[in-house]
Amino acid sequence: MKFEKLESKIVVLPVDNIDTDQIIPARYLKAITMDGLGEGLFVDWRKNADGTLKPDFPLNKPENKGAQILVTGDNFGCGSSREHAPWALVQNGIRAVVSTSFADIFKGNALKNGLLPVVVPTDIHKQLIASPGMKVAIDLAGQTLTLAGGPSVDFPIDSFAKRCMLDGVDELGYMLQQESAIAAFETRHPASIDTLA
Amino acid sequence: MNNSTLNKPMTKPRTIVEKIWDSHVVSQEPGAPALLFIDLHLTHEVTSPQAFQTLRDRGLKVRRPDLTIATMDHSTPTTSRDLPVLDPTGAAQLDQMEKNCKDFGVRLYNRMSDHQGIVHIIGPEQGLTQPGMTIVCGDSHTATHGAFGALAFGIGTSQVGHVLATQCLLQTPSQSYAIRVNGALKPGVSAKDVILAVIAKIGIGGGTGCVFEYLGSTIRGLSIEERMTVCNMSIEGGARAGLVAPDDTTYQYLNGREFAPKGAAWDAAVKHWKQLPSDEGATYARELTIDAGELEPMVTFGTNPGMGIPISGAVPDPASVSDPIEKSDLVKALKYMDLEPGKPLQGHRIDVVFVGSCTNSRISDLRAAASVIKGRKVNPHVRMLVVPGSQQVKHQAEAEGLDKIFRDAGADFREAGCSMCLAMNGDQLEPGEYSVSTSNRNFEGRQGKGGRTFLASPLTAAASAITGVVTDVRKLV
Numbered sequence: 001m002k003f004e005k006l007e008s009k010i011v012v013l014p015v016d017n018i019d020t021d022q023i024i025p026a027r028y029l030k031a032i033t034m035d036g037l038g039e040g041l042f043v044d045w046r047k048n049a050d051g052t053l054k055p056d057f058p059l060n061k062p063e064n065k066g067a068q069i070l071v072t073g074d075n076f077g078c079g080s081s082r083e084h085a086p087w088a089l090v091q092n093g094i095r096a097v098v099s100t101s102f103a104d105i106f107k108g109n110a111l112k113n114g115l116l117p118v119v120v121p122t123d124i125h126k127q128l129i130a131s132p133g134m135k136v137a138i139d140l141a142g143q144t145l146t147l148a149g150g151p152s153v154d155f156p157i158d159s160f161a162k163r164c165m166l167d168g169v170d171e172l173g174y175m176l177q178q179e180s181a182i183a184a185f186e187t188r189h190p191a192s193i194d195t196l197a
Numbered sequence: 198m199n200n201s202t203l204n205k206p207m208t209k210p211r212t213i214v215e216k217i218w219d220s221h222v223v224s225q226e227p228g229a230p231a232l233l234f235i236d237l238h239l240t241h242e243v244t245s246p247q248a249f250q251t252l253r254d255r256g257l258k259v260r261r262p263d264l265t266i267a268t269m270d271h272s273t274p275t276t277s278r279d280l281p282v283l284d285p286t287g288a289a290q291l292d293q294m295e296k297n298c299k300d301f302g303v304r305l306y307n308r309m310s311d312h313q314g315i316v317h318i319i320g321p322e323q324g325l326t327q328p329g330m331t332i333v334c335g336d337s338h339t340a341t342h343g344a345f346g347a348l349a350f351g352i353g354t355s356q357v358g359h360v361l362a363t364q365c366l367l368q369t370p371s372q373s374y375a376i377r378v379n380g381a382l383k384p385g386v387s388a389k390d391v392i393l394a395v396i397a398k399i400g401i402g403g404g405t406g407c408v409f410e411y412l413g414s415t416i417r418g419l420s421i422e423e424r425m426t427v428c429n430m431s432i433e434g435g436a437r438a439g440l441v442a443p444d445d446t447t448y449q450y451l452n453g454r455e456f457a458p459k460g461a462a463w464d465a466a467v468k469h470w471k472q473l474p475s476d477e478g479a480t481y482a483r484e485l486t487i488d489a490g491e492l493e494p495m496v497t498f499g500t501n502p503g504m505g506i507p508i509s510g511a512v513p514d515p516a517s518v519s520d521p522i523e524k525s526d527l528v529k530a531l532k533y534m535d536l537e538p539g540k541p542l543q544g545h546r547i548d549v550v551f552v553g554s555c556t557n558s559r560i561s562d563l564r565a566a567a568s569v570i571k572g573r574k575v576n577p578h579v580r581m582l583v584v585p586g587s588q589q590v591k592h593q594a595e596a597e598g599l600d601k602i603f604r605d606a607g608a609d610f611r612e613a614g615c616s617m618c619l620a621m622n623g624d625q626l627e628p629g630e631y632s633v634s635t636s637n638r639n640f641e642g643r644q645g646k647g648g649r650t651f652l653a654s655p656l657t658a659a660a661s662a663i664t665g666v667v668t669d670v671r672k673l674v
Contacts, residue, residue: 016526017401017501021640026619030272030286032246032293044642049628073522075402078435078501079640080619081337082244083353104371104405104437105337109353129522158369160229171355172251175363178232181224182260182365185234189221192466193237193325193456194263195304 002168003114005139006095008068011058012132018072019079020106024088026080037084038091058132059092068095069136071128075099076117077106086110096138098145100125111161112171118145118155140166210476212373213442214408217348217473221331223365230367236330237264237342238360239316240303242294243271243621244335248358249297259301261364266325267298267305270315272621275584275611278309284623301361314587314613317341317555321425322589324454328443328470333360338555338637340431343440344424345447346473348408350437372482374407374436378415380489385671387565388423389557389635389654391415392430393495395487397505404436407483410475411441415489421450422561429556430637433502442474494669497639497652498542499530504639506542508657508669514538533641534649542651542667549632550581550608550662551644552655554618557635558586560593562655566635567599569659569670570606576665581608582624584616608662620645633661 028040046057053060070089076099077085086109089097096116107117118138120128127147128134135148140162146152163169211219223232238261245267252259259265272287274280282288291308298305306312312319317338320326326342332349333339335357342349356366378391396403409431416424424441431439448467451457458466493507504527506512512531515538518524531538536545552558552566563585575581583603585591591613594600600610617624618636626632626648635658639650651667660670 014522014525015529016522017503019501019638019640021619021638021643025642025646026271026621027646029243029621030284030290032290033250034247044646049647073526075405075435078401079337079432079638081335081351081353083247083355101402101405103402103435105351105353105432109355112353112355158230160367163228171367172255172359172362174229175232175359175365175367176257178224178363178365181232182234182363185223186364189234191236191261191264192327192330192458195266195325195456196263196302197456 003095003116003140003165005137006068007135007137009064009133010069010071010098010128010131010136011064011067012071012129013058014073014129016073017075017078020077020082020085021079023077023085024082029082029084034087037088041088041092063133066093068093069098069138070094070096071098073099074101076102077110078103081105083109083113086113086115090115098128111165114165116140116165120145120153120155124151124153210478212410212475212479212481213346213440213473214348214373214410217329217331218370230369232365233331233368235264235333235360235364235366237320237325237332239320239332239334239339240265240267240357241271241316241336242269242290244354245297245357246290246293247354248361249301251358252301252361257362259303259361262302262304264364265303265361266320267294267303268313268316268319269294269306269308271615271619273308273614274622275614275616275624278612287622311588314589315555315558315615317429318558318586318590321345322454322587324451324457327451327457327466328447329473333366337432338429340437340439341425341429341555343428343431343438344421345451346440346443346470348438348440351432371408371437372406374404374409374483375481375485376409376411377413377484377486378411378489379413379486380415382415382489382492385494385656386492387654387656388419388426390492390495391487391489392427393497393502393505393652394492395485396430396434396503397495398487399434399485401433401501401503402435404431404434407436409434409436409439410481411439416441417444420561421446422559425559426556430502433637443470494654494657494671496542496657496667498534498536499527500533500639500641502637502639502652504530505652508543511539511541512536543669545667546631547579547633547651547661547666548630549626550579550658551584551617551632551634551636552658553582553584553586553616554636555586555615556637557655558584558590560590562635563590563594563599566655566659567602569656569663569673570608571602573606573663575607575662579662579665581662582611582617583608584611585613587613617644619643633658633667
């Protein structure tokens with residue numbers, strides 16, 4: 001999924017260390033396709049035991065409907081490697097998550113699904129956390145995040161991941177183009193196991 | 198193995214991670230991550246179906262089925278294998294795994310196989326996991342295989358597809374993080390307590406962007422199974438991978454296993470593996486030193502694995518935390534766990550004890566739990582599940598009579614799988630229940646919606662099963 005510029009109000013979830021079991025619980029992982037995973041997003045935080053929505057959960061508030069930028073606490077996406085987490089976020093219209101840091105596997109998974117992880121400095125983060133509903137603009141090419149009427153900050157992103165998102169580069173396609181290098185490596189790197197033996 | 202790269206004289210001393218990395222780079226284009234070759238790809242039913250579908254959609258084959266292995270563990274029931282899979286969505290996922298492996302020529306240890314088990318248990322026990330390898334799996338606990346001196350890490354489903362199709366991954370190097378543990382562990386203190394103490398010290402995000410190398414006399418003195426417990430929970434410290442350089446303990450464990458090299462190939466492999474340990478003078482971006490002699494059995498009180506305390510300790514008080522988000526997280530955790538600040542955890546009533554998971558379901562874990570259980574009874578208000586990590590572990594436990602010890606005490610001794618570690622297969626806590634669990638995560642709802650988890654060692658879990666409350670095994674007479 002291509003990503004260039006995004007302008008949206010922010011929805012704020014001020015919790016550190018949000019793990020992927022919260023983003024989507026394991027019981028939603030029995031799917032064999034990507035369909036319908038959006039229903040599992042934060043479901044145990046979002047819904048009461050009887051299935052009704054908790055009105056005070058940020059993603060349930062009417063004023064946050066349509067928000068495409070999620071602002072969260074530190075170390076977002078820790079825990080399990082489930083790519084179902086970014087799938088569920090994207091299926092709910094979230095295109096960028098802003099935090100002070102991201103867990104490694106989640107960050108990689110997000111970038112492969114058009115979901116931009118944006119790391120901002122602590123002072124900007126504090127300002128965002130305190131401003132639910134604020135309009136924020138993200139420019140991937142320029143690597144900037146701009147607060148409504150306020151400061152603009154640069155954010156880091158791996159140059160290859162940036163290129164993939166901006167140009168819609170297909171990573172697997174890129175890897176398949178290196179067939180001859182892989183074949184050459186295989187001849188000088190004999191396998192030490194054979195699971196088919 | 199690519200000996201040429203490994204033996205090349207280098208002026209700069211290298212860590213074991215750098216050596217493995219250097220010998221697996223296929224290509225490196227400017228402005229792009231390295232293309233890294235993968236020696237072993239482990240797959241299971243939960244994180245692979247969409248990846249196999251990608252291959253179908255694009256008309257691709259599995260490039261190296263000979264380096265790929267599949268098992269069923271996450272959604273797999275641990276009830277009798279004579280019973281059908283009752284959950285239709287779980288059954289559909291298992292059926293899809295059968296179909297995918299058949300269509301793409303991947304060897305599968307299905308639910309009825311004698312080799313079935315948790316993906317991180319079966320790789321090592323069959324000798325598939327070997328020093329110096331790059332190993333991946335669509336599972337964050339892949340670092341377990343680092344116990345053999347392999348660079349092993351978890352990947353997402355897109356990357357599962359990349360490895361299936363190309364046997365490679367696009368990767369950038371991680372920072373090195375030396376974790377040194379020195380000294381003798383006191384009685385009742387185990388490998389699980391070591392890693393829980395490390396995570397409590399650095400926090401759940403403390404190793405983000407890093408690979409842990411576990412060093413020091415304590416680590417050297419651990420068995421390979423204990424090293425697996427330590428490496429397994431590297432991800433709970435934020436590191437994608439964690440490893441221990443191979444030594445004689447490693448070679449003794451591997452020698453003679455099904456997929457391990459044999460004869461002259463074995464000798465050549467050991468010679469190669471002996472070159473792997475980090476060079477004298479190799480540098481690390483970060484370091485941590487722990488004195489093993491100061492460690493106690495550990496137990497977690499909160500809703501992430503970094504929220505751990507020595508068993509004699511007290512639940513922390515949010516009033517003593519200054520950072521507002523950190524404070525509110527602690528308040529949130531204690532509310533979820535329904536615990537009072539400043540109170541000890543010891544003596545807290547529990548409902549369930551789970552001995553299992555890729556962290557602690559190997560034969561040595563079952564022996565440890567059985568040593569406490571033997572001749573005693575599980576407390577009448579406690580439900581105790583013992584879930585071996587694999588069919589092989591189960592058979593071994595039965596051969597040693599451990600199953601009888603557990604059953605005589607009133608525990609449930611089950612079939613192999615991930616079970617109540619992540620509660621996908623029907624083994625789960627009821628809302629509000631407390632468990633002492635030998636697994637790796639105490640996140641909200643991890644063991645069942647509304648369930649509350651105290652992570653601990655097999656010894657602590659077994660002792661708590663007897664008393665029905667969180668218990669210091671050293672006090673159980």
